[in-house]
Amino acid sequence: MRTRSVEANSELAYKIFNSIPSPERQKKGILWNQLIRSYAWEGPFENAIDLYYAMIHDDVKRDWLASDVYISTALVDFYVKCGCLLEARQVFNEMPERDVAWNAMISGFLIHGMHGDLIHFALEMQEMGVSPNSSTLVTILLVIGEVNEVIAGKAVQRLSVRRGIDSDVMMGTGRLDMNGKCGWLVYARRIFHAMTFRNEVTWSAMIGDCIACDCTQESLELFEQMRVEDVGSLPPVTLATVFQDDATKFFEEMSFKDSVSYSALISGCIQNGSAEEKALYGWLGDFH
Known part of the structure; x- marks a missing residue:
């Protein structure tokens, strides 16, 4: 491999390097050094950096991966946070114990x-x-x-x-x-x-699901029941969604509409993604 590397044939040198069994590569740092030097001379130069990190990773695998669950989990977490899910999964698959690593992988899939x-x-x-x-x-x-x-x-x-x-x-x-x-x-x-116990998050989720399924009346009844039971307060966005229809109806019945009433209704439409209503009342406001 040294001869090929000196001849600046990095690609062929890399193929030869990959044909060497991994355990042998791990034992002989000179093989890594020679290939890294080849890429540093000829390029692509970023390959030299990638190989350097790969060499460190191989050292960790050889010395720690099978024996230290904390280091191997940290390595999975590192790859996940860098967006390298394939590498994270490869390390995960080689771990003998995966207790915390399961959550690290789930977090990675969720984040990305x-x-x-x-x-x-x-x-x-x-x-x-x-x-x-x-x-x-x-x-x-x-x-x-x-x-x-x-x-x-x-x-x-x-x-x-x-x-x-x-x-x-x-x-x-x-x-x-x-x-x-x-x-x-x-x-x-x-x-x-x-459910024997329901907090404000539970109520908010149920009300939101009713709204999503076009059961507006049920969502209003749930809100009233929540108020009677003195559970807590709903998030402002949920409140705006529940009362959007009532607010629109009240706005239409107003005999006098000023810039404040227009702004309030338009703001509610924006929060609820009612683009057509927003455009309509914005246009009416221009003519007021």
Whole structure:
């Protein structure tokens, strides 16, 4: 390989390097040094840097990966945060113990918007008999709701029931919100009413799901029930969504409309994504 490298044939030198078994490469730093020097002389120069990092990674794999779960988990977390999910998965697959690393991989899929991979990974956890904690399951349920993955949603719900955490307020809220986002409002209602404790997040999720399914009257009734039970306060965005229709109706019945009333209604339309209404009342405001 040295001869080929001296002749500045980096690509051929790299092929020869890759043909050498990994254990032998790890033992002989001179092979790494020779190939790195070849790229440094001829280019591409970034390959020299990449190889340097690969050499360090191989050293870590040789000396620590199989024996130190903390270092291997840190390496998975490092690759995840750098967006190198393939490398993170390779390290993950070689780990003998993966307790914390499961969550690191799930976080990576979530951060980088790889929702399909996250769901498949969660199902893989279930097949391997790994029991994620309730916060991890809630995270998975939220993603499932966003992408409307029905089969995965049912699998995660069955897992939560088997583990006896389905009635936990955090898990229950995640389950009802997932069902609502998937259009299964009847199941969301059942979960909501079966919960022994419901906080303002639970109420907000249920009200939001009713609105998403065009059950505006039910959302208003839930809001009134929440107020009577003195549960807490809903987020401003949820309130604006619940009362948008009433606000529009009240605006139309006003005998005198000034810039303040126009601004208030337009702001509400913007918050709720009502682009057509926003344009309409913005145009009317110009003529006031």
